[in-house]
Amino acid sequence: MTSDRPRNAVVDPADLPGGANTDYPDPFRTAVERREKRKLGDAAGLTNFGVNLVRLPPGAASTQRHWHSRQDEFVYVLDGEIVLLTDAGEQVLSAGMCAGFPAGSGDGHQLLNRSDRDARYLEVGDRTPDDEVDYPDIDLLVRWIDGVERYVHKDGTPYEAERERPACRS
Secondary structure (H helix, E strand, O other): OOOOOOOOOOOOHHHOOOOOOOOOOOOOOHHHOOOEEEEHHHHOOOOOEEEEEEEEOOOOEOOOOEEEOOOOEEEEEEEOEEEEEEOOEEEEEEOOOEEEEOOOOOOOEEEEOOOOOOEEEEEEEEOOOOOOEEEOOOOEEEEEEOOEEEEEOOOOOEOOOOOOOOOOOO
């Protein structure tokens, strides 16, 4: 979380790099490759929680459907329309709507842009240590192994590439 560059309380998102910001192993990264995430909280020097400005172009997904063991997450839709997918089914969220995902719920969530225009939302999450992530629809988990967060198969076998932070961590 720390960096040698100075931090300012005022952040212009246009000055921050955007990108998919994912290190999902293949073949799971394809769905989120077009997502653009700007890490506002990091740029402002926040350490207790993260805030990301996310742009989902048409056809893009926020992440693979997942839930966190210790991290709460919250999204607030700024513009456009996104589909929230949970165990309860699908729900359309439009500008001004929000959703929260309590830690340990076991109910995976994913945002999809099925519209014909970009959608933007704020993503907020805490940075609770030792958070683990479950992906109920695919063969993927995030687990701590020897002090390192790793993507593993559901049988516990690590994927080849190590990871430093979960892709969906705020």
